[in-house]
Amino acid sequence: MGILRLKCLFLIMVVASIQMLQPCCAQIKEDYEYERASLCMMLIKHHEKKFGNEIQYVFSRMQVPMRFNDHDLGVRLVSFASERKQLDNIKSFIQQVNLGKRCISKWFNRNKASGLMDMELIKERGLYNATLGDVNVARNQIRGLALLEDAGEMLIGNTYLVMNDITYVDHSTGWNIFKDVINFTKNITDIWTKDNVSDADNPFVNSDLSSINATLDDIKGFRVKVKTYLFKLKWNNEIANQFYNMFYIDSENPDPAKFSAFKSENELFEMEYVGMVENTSTKASLNGVTTNEQLITKVCTRALDKNIADLQHEFEDFRIKAPIVNISPIQVQIGLKEDVSESSRFEVLERRIKDDGRVEYKRVGIVKPVKDKIWDNRFMSIEENALNSNLLYTEFVKVSGSDFYPGMFIREIK
Amino acid sequence: MKVNKVLLLIAMISFCFIGANAQVKKEFEGEIVYRNFENHSKMVRRFSSGMAYNGARTVRVIMKGANMHIIDESLQMHTLLLPEQSKVILYSDCLERGMEFSFDAYVNNYMMSCSPDPRYVSGVKQENKYTMNKVSQGEFNGEICxxxxxxxxxxxxxxxxxxxxxxxxxxxxxxxxxxxxxxNGIQAPGIVLKRTLETNGKVPIFGKMNSFVASEVQEIKERLVSDDEMSVPKNFEIKVSDSPFKVVGLMKDTKKYLKKKKMYPGDAEKDLDVTFKIEEEWEF
Known part of the structure; x- marks a missing residue:
């Protein structure tokens, strides 16, 4: 009974949303937001590595990249005792903490104490309008069911864990060894002479860069290596049915047995490994940067954005679709942050609702960016006065196809 | 005269109050079990003769009067601190043998690295810059700390x-x-339920030696501790040594034994669940 009611409610919301989904041209923003994947971003914390605390500090204040929903679960930092095989570490961590189940719990806003769930987040991210709930459910049932499946795939099945491993690229090793030798010699001398020479007298002591108190000039060469591991929440009809039948409870249908069943479930909700990308940041410009924190934030944010962009190049499932906002010329709000370059190619997609209610995307053409018209939307590019940072859009030209209109999407092709 | 009587009364009440407090709070006797998350740089692991490894460690601390028995259950090593007898005894369950050292020499070398008190290590006076500040209060396992x-x-x-x-x-x-x-010499005014210790050191030429240990109480059991629990098992051979540095041999032998039996926790990590640590709370 509860499940039926739940499905009906969901159907009402989904079916009602048809009205919102069909007129694509008029609803660029909504459609575009509807397409968002949900990201849970985490960082592997290194206690023993240089700048580990600073990197952790700036990461914990970073926002999830634009065009993604924030699927934060409360825990953003994890340390591993042994760092020999990080991929194995992450897989074990995901399993031990049942991360897939936590992602599902967030989707259904599960109350930790009572176990009660609701559909608020799905409504919010799916842009379903509950006030249109008096739509005739029966009449639209076939379409509704199909849309329910679509919504599952588009929303819940588009949930990712992005686990970042950021380490400082230390170029000072050679110098430190040299300095160590000098200091070692000094220490031996000290033992014999009892000469009390303060470290503060050493003019090279700051080149050690051991703390964030180092001057900005000291850390201008700050660079990081970022490995980003991508995992996707496994969600299909079978899992969805099991979830709704065995675990879903809400305030109208509280069921202690289902509450306990969900609590003890630790196999159904899996995170599947998609892949990994690795990059080393380029040397950051100091233009517009006035503090160490800004510089480290800038370097880390840009490096992470680059990895997210690379993951999108690499894995089709993870690619975002961005809406065309103007057609004369063709303008889209993506740029260098998404790693758009002169050689990039994008397919133009038209969104269509099939007879059975499913959403499909049809390629209607191909576009490419215009040279010198690529928007520099990287972190702090405006403060840096970077070329094209004030464009707000990247301009594209048609390679093939016709009849493009605002509201169509573009998605990168290889 | 009246004033004297009032003062006497205040003094008596104060003594009663202090006495009552002393009755409520008594020195802990019993055992505390800690679970550690440990992450040490390669250099620390290499220099520790096997005592430092990356992974989880269970430590049981038994306290009776001024004496303390620390049992490293992961390495099956015992440290008996017997200040009234001026000795420290370390022994290994695996090897069924151990070593005895002078109390001061041993603790000064190995157990006071964070102490505010000056100490002599190999005849050289060591003094730390030490600051300890109460920053806030928090709840752990239902207890205000x-x-x-x-x-x-x-x-x-x-x-x-x-x-x-x-x-x-x-x-x-x-x-x-x-x-x-x-x-490690930190002067906590009570039982520590949770702690982190981050150590960043540098040894010339060899490089950096960094460690991070996070520890949480698993169990506190207040109970009477028998004298047997503060002594070495009868069949164990204990060698008296005049140099605390000789403990390294015992540690190396313990590691060697555990490795041979495939019981060394640093290796076991490969097969068991990965040890991780999170400091935030899951919202879902």
Whole structure:
């Protein structure tokens, strides 16, 4: 009974949303937001590595990249005792903490104490309008069911864990060894002479860069290596049915047995490994940067954005679709942050609702960016006065196809 | 005259109050079990003769009067601190043997690295810069704790070391000072329910030696501790040594034994669940 009611409610919301989904041209923003994947971003914390605390500090204040929903679960930092095989570490961590189940719990806003769930987040991210709930459910049932499946795939099945491993690229090793030798010699001398020479007298002591108190000039060469591991929440009809039948409870249908069943479930909700990308940041410009924190934030944010962009190049499932906002010329709000370059190619997609209610995307053409018209939307590019940072859009030209209109999407092709 | 009587009354009430407090709070006798998350740099692991490894460690601390018995259940190593007998005994369950050292020599070398008190190591006076501040209060396992931040800077001949520690201290029990040795000399005013210790050191030429240990109480059991629990098993061979540095041999042999039996926790990590640590709370 509860499940039926739940499905009906969901159907009402989904079916009602048809009205919102069909007129694509008029609803660029909504459609575009509807397409968002949900990201849970985490960082592997290194206690023993240089700048580990600073990197952790700036990461914990970073926002999830634009065009993604924030699927934060409360825990953003994890340390591993042994760092020999990080991929194995992450897989074990995901399993031990049942991360897939936590992602599902967030989707259904599960109350930790009572176990009660609701559909608020799905409504919010799916842009379903509950006030249109008096739509005739029966009449639209076939379409509704199909849309329910679509919504599952588009929303819940588009949930990712992005686990970042950021380490400082230390170029000072050679110098430190040299300095160590000098200091070692000094220490031996000290033992014999009892000469009390303060470290503060050493003019090279700051080149050690051991703390964030180092001057900005000291850390201008700050660079990081970022490995980003991508995992996707496994969600299909079978899992969805099991979830709704065995675990879903809400305030109208509280069921202690289902509450306990969900609590003890630790196999159904899996995170599947998609892949990994690795990059080393380029040397950051100091233009517009006035503090160490800004510089480290800038370097880390840009490096992470680059990895997210690379993951999108690499894995089709993870690619975002961005809406065309103007057609004369063709303008889209993506740029260098998404790693758009002169050689990039994008397919133009038209969104269509099939007879059975499913959403499909049809390629209607191909576009490419215009040279010198690529928007520099990287972190702090405006403060840096970077070329094209004030464009707000990247301009594209048609390679093939016709009849493009605002509201169509573009998605990168290889 | 009246004034004297009032003062006497105040003094008597004060004594009663102090006495009542002393009755409520008594020195802890029993056992505390800690579970550690440990992450040490390669250099620390190499220099520790097997005592430092990356992974989880279970440590049981038994306290009776001024004496303390620390049992490293992961390495099956025991440390008996017997200040009244002026000795420290270390022994291994695996090897069924151990070593005995002078109390002062052993604790000064190995168990006071974070202490504010000056100490002599190999005849050289060592003194740390030590600050300990109560920063806030927090709840751990339903108990209100005072949270302290401790910063220690040690300038040694061999290099410099900085320790940062956060302690969640319960004031439910008083403790004997011997417990501070378990905390590397940090002078906590009660039983520590949760702590982190971050150590960043540097040894010339060899490089950096960094460690991070996070520890949480699993169990506190207040009970009477028998004298047997503060002594070495009868069939174990204990060798008396005049140099605390000779403990290294015992540690190396223990590691070798555990490795041979495939029981060394640093290796076991490969097959078991990965040890991880999170400091935030899951919202879902």
């Amino acid at each position: 005072d949270i302290y931040k401790v910063d220690v800077e040690a300038i040694l001949q061999a290099g410099e070391t900085v320790h940062h520690s956060e302690l969640w201290v319960s004031s439910k029990y008083d403790i004997y000072k011997c417990y501070w040795y378990f905390l």
